[in-house]
Amino acid sequence: xxxxxxxxxxxxxxxxxxxxxxxxxxxxxxxxxxxxxxxxxxxxxxxxxxxxxxxxxxxxxxxxxxxxxxxxxxxxxxxxxxxxxxxxxxxxxxxxxxxxxxxxxxxxxxxxxxxxxxxxxxxxxxxxxxxxxxxxxxxxxxxxxxxxxxxxxxxxxxxxxxxxxxxxxxxxxxxxxxxxxxxxxxxxxxxxxxxxxxxxxxxxxxxxxxxxx
Amino acid sequence: xxxxxxxxxxxxxxxxxxxxxxxxxxxxxxxxxxxxxxxxxxxxxxxxxxxxxxxxxxxxxxxxxxxxxxxxxxxxxxxxxxxxxxxxxxxxxxxxxxxxxxxxxxxxxxxxxxxxxxxxxxxxxxxxxxxxxxxxxxxxxxxxxxxxxxxxxxxxxxxxxxxxxxxxxxxxxxxxxxxxxxxxxxxxxxxxxxxxxxxxxxxxxxxxxxxxxxxxxxxxxxxxxxxxxxxxxxxxxxxxxxxxxxxxxxxxxxxxxxxxxxxxxxxxxxxxxxxxxxxxxxxxxxxxxxxxxxxxxxxxxxxxxxxxxxxxxxxxxxxxxxxxxxxxxxxxxxxxxxxxxxxxxxxxxxxxxxxxxxxxxxxxxxxxxxxxxxxxxxxxxxxxxxxxxxxxxxxxxxxxxxxxxxxxxxxxxxxxxxxxxxxxxxxxxxxxxxxxxxxxxxxxxxxxxxxxxxxxxxxxxxxxxxxx
Ligand code: SF4
Numbered sequence: 001x002x003x004x005x006x007x008x009x010x011x012x013x014x015x016x017x018x019x020x021x022x023x024x025x026x027x028x029x030x031x032x033x034x035x036x037x038x039x040x041x042x043x044x045x046x047x048x049x050x051x052x053x054x055x056x057x058x059x060x061x062x063x064x065x066x067x068x069x070x071x072x073x074x075x076x077x078x079x080x081x082x083x084x085x086x087x088x089x090x091x092x093x094x095x096x097x098x099x100x101x102x103x104x105x106x107x108x109x110x111x112x113x114x115x116x117x118x119x120x121x122x123x124x125x126x127x128x129x130x131x132x133x134x135x136x137x138x139x140x141x142x143x144x145x146x147x148x149x150x151x152x153x154x155x156x157x158x159x160x161x162x163x164x165x166x167x168x169x170x171x172x173x174x175x176x177x178x179x180x181x182x183x184x185x186x187x188x189x190x191x192x193x194x195x196x197x198x199x200x201x202x203x204x205x206x207x208x209x210x211x212x213x
Numbered sequence: 214x215x216x217x218x219x220x221x222x223x224x225x226x227x228x229x230x231x232x233x234x235x236x237x238x239x240x241x242x243x244x245x246x247x248x249x250x251x252x253x254x255x256x257x258x259x260x261x262x263x264x265x266x267x268x269x270x271x272x273x274x275x276x277x278x279x280x281x282x283x284x285x286x287x288x289x290x291x292x293x294x295x296x297x298x299x300x301x302x303x304x305x306x307x308x309x310x311x312x313x314x315x316x317x318x319x320x321x322x323x324x325x326x327x328x329x330x331x332x333x334x335x336x337x338x339x340x341x342x343x344x345x346x347x348x349x350x351x352x353x354x355x356x357x358x359x360x361x362x363x364x365x366x367x368x369x370x371x372x373x374x375x376x377x378x379x380x381x382x383x384x385x386x387x388x389x390x391x392x393x394x395x396x397x398x399x400x401x402x403x404x405x406x407x408x409x410x411x412x413x414x415x416x417x418x419x420x421x422x423x424x425x426x427x428x429x430x431x432x433x434x435x436x437x438x439x440x441x442x443x444x445x446x447x448x449x450x451x452x453x454x455x456x457x458x459x460x461x462x463x464x465x466x467x468x469x470x471x472x473x474x475x476x477x478x479x480x481x482x483x484x485x486x487x488x489x490x491x492x493x494x495x496x497x498x499x500x501x502x503x504x505x506x507x508x509x510x511x512x513x514x515x516x517x518x519x520x521x522x523x524x525x526x527x528x529x530x531x532x533x534x535x536x537x538x539x540x541x542x543x544x545x546x547x548x549x550x551x552x553x554x555x556x557x558x559x560x561x562x563x564x565x566x567x568x569x570x571x572x573x574x575x576x577x578x579x580x581x582x583x584x585x586x587x588x589x590x591x592x593x594x595x596x597x598x599x600x601x602x603x604x605x606x607x608x609x610x611x612x613x614x615x616x617x618x619x620x621x622x623x624x625x626x627x628x629x630x631x632x633x634x635x636x637x638x639x640x641x642x643x644x645x646x647x648x649x650x651x652x653x654x655x656x657x658x659x660x661x662x663x664x665x666x667x668x669x670x671x672x673x674x675x676x677x678x679x680x681x
Contacts, residue, residue: 015510019275037458108494136492164460179488180484181484192350193353193371201434202349202400
């Protein structure tokens with residue numbers, strides 16, 4: 001047996017001997033595999049979009065709401081102008097159907113000098129007011145973390161109540177789990193110097209959500 | 214990291230006289246406690262969740278081998294690799310081998326207590342690699358060449374002034390004195406490192422058997438940049454961190470941020486599943502998980518199984534009066550506070566950490582806030598008992614206990630001695646307190662002993678009854 005296989009067996013055996021039993025039999029294993037936990041979910045009585053906005057903004061995130069997807073480029077431009085950002089952005093290919101006039105865009109990963117990224121969220125979770133982003137060729141993960149400004153497009157209908165419902169969205173994907181699933185709850189922050197909260201530690205300094213619908 | 218837990222007493226005295234440390238601890242005190250209390254109060258289901266979290270962890274621990282095997286299979290199916298390490302040395306070797314194979318020059322690191330536990334940084338540096346801690350707190354203490362003093366706020370013992378000095382020395386001036394400028398300076402320095410990194414190492418708060426994913430929780434986003442921009446992502450985690458499903462992870466996520474920093478949620482919760490996919494534009498090319506045992510499977514069998522429920526939130530140390538007075542370094546190893554006082558002797562040996570279980574006042578605040586209801590004071594008492602049984606307790610103390618037992622089991626003798634004692638103490642007292650007492654200088658050197666009334670409780674009691 002190789003050293004690696006040895007270590008694996010040794011640890012599993014040590015676990016079993018601590019539990020005073022041998023390997024579990026197939027019946028018990030099947031039972032464990034069939035286990036579907038239903039843990040307590042914190043009660044919510046608020047409309048989902050309203051709760052999402054309230055919670056997301058409570059952590060220094062900002063939001064805007066537009067009627068349809070066609071309004072997204074104008075909302076992005078309004079944000080860019082308001083913040084005085086350069087007229088360029090990394091845009092996830094998931095938003096390829098939209099034209100961004102006046103904006104120099106690309107669909108590649110974000111480089112070290114990227115100033116703004118625009119991404120499509122897979123879902124919103126109203127419970128904590130967080131975005132759920134799925135990495136993939138149409139939504140590179142560097143877009144979520146490298147630029148100073150991150151603008152995220154979220155369909156109002158994609159906002160779910162609890163985490164558990166967001167996991168159902170992941171489980172329903174034909175391509176399975178994304179390589180990276182990012183639950184994002186606002187701008188990057190730190191409190192590592194004297195417990196003083198400071199935004200923009202390593203990730204985006206600002207996160208702006210455009211809710212569609 | 215070398216263990217220095219047997220110097221607890223000296224280090225505690227040193228800590229109490231360290232003005233900067235006391236200033237830093239003073240600023241931290243209350244912050245975490247107040248915010249946690251507010252979060253707990255705002256979630257009516259909080260106590261219910263604690264009970265469920267305890268039961269769910271117990272279920273996982275009872276079936277740990279099964280869930281580990283399921284987890285391993287799922288990681289492999291997603292294109293990742295699982296490595297098993299019996300102890301710190303094996304874990305270091307596995308990680309070193311990966312780094313050497315890809316010819317790593319720069320290694321970035323997100324916060325990982327397991328990597329501290331296995332002494333990883335020293336090993337990588339010894340082999341010529343540049344190791345960069347990216348969590349701001351970890352970065353600060355790396356510059357200071359110090360170990361973390363708290364499991365979630367590693368630089369909690371540093372004042373802003375000290376951070377200014379460290380940054381000026383490391384980055385060159387001009388010296389920054391305001392928090393936003395300090396944070397920004399670190400941001401700029403570290404950006405460059407993320408992009409240059411060959412290997413990115415993070416911890417794993419939860420390992421999900423259902424999907425083969427590792428989950429990390431951060432506020433800064435450093436863990437994400439670490440694992441996204443490096444060519445290879447290595448996760449280090451203890452074997453007890455596996456959970457069956459995403460729904461189980463959720464139960465703990467609801468408790469973790471609230472208990473740790475007193476936030477409803479941390480800014481980033483990241484679920485990583487395998488390496489970069491064929492059509493992905495970014496992400497690591499390799500994904501490895503190192504499952505570390507290092508004494509954990511042994512704990513599973515005995516009285517300390519409860520300790521394996523720990524989700525490393527740090528609430529117990531935030532609420533510990535001893536930790537609050539002396540800070541984390543006094544504990545002399547990686548894990549401080551109540552959870553460290555249980556874990557250190559179990560991982561490093563009872564005789565290497567004699568003082569830690571004895572430094573507890575058994576006030577019980579830690580257990581009352583622990584999100585997975587670990588009975589920390591009971592475990593500490595159990596460790597004291599084991600120390601006594603294994604003859605690790607000092608001879609004087611053992612003798613004193615024998616004398617005590619002899620006297621305490623003979624009521625007449627006990628009362629007689631008590632009367633003598635009460636009268637003697639009352640006689641030597643000045644203004645109601647005793648400044649100096651032979652054989653008790655450990656107490657009277659640092660504080661006065663309140664003087665007894667001169668008569669024993671029983672005498673007073675009988676007097677009262679006589680009056681009726
Ligand atoms: S023992 Fe409990 S309170 Fe302490 S770090 Fe672990 S989970 Fe948190």
